[in-house]
Amino acid sequence: MSTRLACVAFDADRPRSVADFWAELLGWTVTIDRRDAVDVAAPDPDGLDLALTFRPATRAKGSKNRIHLDLASRSLEHQRVQVDRALALGARHIDIGQGTVPWVVLADPEGNEFCVLEPREEYVDTGAVAAIVVDTNDPARLAEFWSTASGWPVAHGGAQVAGLRSATGLGCWLEFIRTPDIERGRNRVHLDLAFFPADDPAAELARLRAAGATEVGPDVIGSAPGLALADPETNEFRLLRLAHDHSAV
Template sequence: MPLVVEFAAQEPERLATWWAGVLGWTVVAGTEVRPDGPGVPLRFVAATSRKSGQNDVHLDLRSESHGDQNHIVERLFNHGARFADIGQSTEVPWVVMSDIEDNELCVLEPRKAYAYTGPLAAVVVDSTDPREQARAWAEELDYDIVAEQAEFASLRPLSGEGPHLEFLHNDDPKPGMLRPLPA
């Protein structure tokens, strides 16, 4: 069963258009962004309240080289993204930013594990039990578990193409924004 990632937005159509431009994907029905190749759809729904705190889901963008990582960061910044501090160390090799509605995202340094993901390397989800969540979603989506630890678990599509689905330990995650799509 396919997966969709849902984000609450003050201006769903504007945010969908922004993300379509960032990823090079297509806007469908005004508020859904679909990949033209490997990826998972992103859906933007009207928010019932203003965003507060960090999201329980964020997107990691893939880069092919350190120069490409810098180019992606510059392009995002020029399109309205801002640098964000979510408590990360100054020593991390990725860059944390937020989109035009303050949804966190990371621009990753080059990693071989994400070579076939397309522009979206991973969908990262906060979870009280990453292993349990990974096992449940692996069965639901028919994905392979590629890493499984107490603090982190990672899945990838059986084809090896498309973003990984990753779970990070968090003692107090918000309700999920991942949805299986009907077949």
């Protein structure tokens, strides 16, 4: 038994509006549309693309997110098309100190940062989302924790970058990038974990605690269902029961 990655969750001032942006940009579809959550998922049921969930925000965005998405491209022309499409849908160029780089840094209509990458061999089979990227002081340590939490093996590790991917080789990467100056405080983007109804929630919680997770109050991450936790670098996440309604633990 183990927990698994369920979704990337965004706090949103207008959940349906920003969900529509991401659905159009990625070629995905809105699969759940409720007042408390709007979900966007890839149309391929055999893939391992994680859903994106948009929930009502309780606080304004005040700093750069510690988690962002990198989008894949098949060629330089496809990268340009992706950037133009994002801008037409409401994205904008932003400067986060990236300098001259081959990828393009943008923000969605609510200011969530993301990158449209130049073509890279390691992302040729990921689908629209190449990677979920996490800023960290210690990539190897945080990758170890999230490998335990997600069940994804560490595919590569190092002092600057570490990456996880599903053992099936399908779907996006989960990558950890060393970032010396990390903004603290509540994240507008976080990961959610889930377990199946047959699993023992107490055992899963104990396993996550042993790996370095701590419990946090609902004021830290909002009032959505699930148990509020934080990883060893205080990145918030939720532990959900994997069910159609994502019922709380």
